[in-house]
Amino acid sequence: MKGGFASLSFFVVCVVSIILFGCGDAIPSSKGSRTSGAFSKIDDPLPIVRFGLYWDSLVVDSGVIKNGQSLSHLLDPYKVGAGKIATLAANSRNTYEVRDMRAGKRWWVATRRDSLSTPAWLIYERNSIDYVVFSLGDTLGARLGSYPVDTVYSHVKGEISRSLYLDLEEVGAPTNLAVAMAGVYAWTIDFTHVQKGDKFDVYYSRKRVNGNEVGMPTILSCSFNHHGTDLLAYRFDQGDGADYFDPQGASLRKAFLKSPVEFSRISSSFNKKRFHPVLKRIKPHLGTDYAAKTGTPILAVGDGVVIKSAYTKNNGNYVKIRHNNTYETQYLHMSKRKCSVGDRVRQGEVIGLVGSTGLATGPHVCFRFWKNGEQVDHRQEKFPPSTPVRSNAMDAFAAEVRRLEAAAKSIELSTN
Ligand SMILES: [Zn+2]
Structure with a gap:
């Protein structure tokens, strides 16, 4: 259809893990985990539980952390002293490093209804799933939590x-x-x-x-x-x-073939500081040279589509293959090209013959491996x-x- x-x-x-410390509004541990009362009947309301706390017993402020706002800035309006904040940060370190709090993330500060004193909890939302509950009461510390998924x-x-x-x-x-x-x-x-x-x-x-x-x-x-x-x-x-x-x-x-030419030897490796034998100066060698006799078949190292088949002064006869969204390979100095732009080639298919056209001292294939548009040493790549x-x-x-x-x-x- x-x-x-x-x-x-x-x-x-859905599992809300509840770890208790301190006292107050946290759910007693004997109740284990539960979801919120959103589906309960109106005449029999279940208490609203959020972040593992009895939410409707709390007076809550909330907001988003502003640029440059630290934990002490955030708690300043609630009269949480600097010493208490330092202890909170130290006690929380093994659970959550408060310096990792980021602008743009949501927070809630919850104070008990029957209390006019300092707030009991600060909740910081780390990402769409995970949050941290800081206890601001007698026991200063933090626990991690996650929303039901x-x-x-x-x-x-x-x-x-x-x-x-x-x-x-x-x-x-x-x-x-x-x-x-x-x-x-x-x-x-x-x-x-x-x-x-x-x-x-x-x-x-x-x-x-x-x-x-x-x-x-x-x-x-x-x-x-x-x-x-x-x-x-x-x-x-x-x-x-x-x-x-x-x-x-x-x-x-699929794995790529280890090299584009069978029975060849590497005559020059990928080297960003190579002294060029023809140009007589330092010129990065962004490929691996495989020396072989003129006329030796050059194989596509993987399935793909031919995106270039051309001759230039430096490359000589060369072919470039696009394998997927990530990888492309290029084969230089061919004596003869055996494919055209748009051809679909299979791994191991002959795409040309070894030669020394272009800037080359002897018959070889300069094999170039492109990853996300950049030339890399394929012999150093870790393939899945x-x-x-x-x-x-x-x-x-x-x-x-x-x-x-x-x-x-x-x-x-x-x-x-
Ligand atoms: Zn080369």
């Missing part, structure tokens, strides 16, 4: 008509789902070149805190039909962190592993694939 969108949420157990599961489908970004927005998905998809398919799809008619089908989850969806979506399973080929991805953790695999259990990440699902985890993987497919489908069926 084109443009179909369905979403269903499940509430996942729901996980919301969604399933979107659509077809590319303008761009992945806009078409996801059209079906009601968060636009950073495009970023998450680009991450999953970083090694297989160049999302700057998706085409009209490509189809996507994504099952993902997001965190929801205080009614707002926060953070990046987590893709659980995904299908992207690109150039008429279905590229499926399933999230699975075989014990070394979650990764994405195709239905056969192969990693969606591309381990497939191990044989002893294949049954668990197959079960997870079935579970994800059923879960995605159930969302679709329940709302159509």
Whole structure:
């Protein structure tokens, strides 16, 4: 179904951890954790609990930390003395360093209703999920807390008509789902070149805190039909962190070939301060030279699209390949080019022959590796592993694939 969108949420157990210290308005520990009374009946109101405190027994001020405002500035209107603030900061150090408080973050100062004295609590919101509760009473100190987090599961489908970004927005998905998809398919799809008619089908989850969806979506399973080929991805953790695999259990990440020429030797390494043998001066060498006989095949180190195939005075005959949003590779001094701009090439495919055209003393390939538009030494790069699902985890993987497919489908069926 084109443009179909369905979403269903499940509430996942929310845990507010409550650690008590001092006395006063904190919830007795025997009650453990609970959510707020938002769904209770009006004639039987549950006390409002916020930050692990009985909120309606407190008089609360709130605001946002201003530029240059320190903890003592913040507490100054509440007559909390400098000595007390220093003790508070010292006592809190192992839990939270007060110097890490930042402008733009929210705060609440809570005073007991029956008290005209100094406030009992200061709450500082660290981010959309986490906060710190400072105790300003007899015991000075801090504890960390987190808002209850729901996980919301969604399933979107659509077809590319303008761009992945806009078409996801059209079906009601968060636009950073495009970023998450680009991450999953970083090694297989160049999302700057998706085409009209490509189809996507994504099952993902997001965190929801205080009614707002926060953070990046987590893709659980995904299908992207690109150039008429279905590229499926399933999230699975075989014990070394979650990764994405195709239905056969192969990693969606691909390793690059170690070098573009077989049976070659490195004649010059990547070196930012190299003395150039032809120019006779210091000139950074932003590539790795592989010496081999003229006519030796030069291989694409990874799948990609040829973005340059040309001749220049310095490079001689050269080819540049775009592999994905992050990586490009370039191959210089060819005697002959074997591909043209726009060609899709596979890893290991012959794209040219070794030569010494351009600024070269002998037959070699100057191999240049680009990462995010910058030339880097590929031999120093740490590439993500591309381990497939191990044989002893294949049954668990197959079960997870079935579970994800059923879960995605159930969302679709329940709302159509
Ligand atoms: Zn070189």
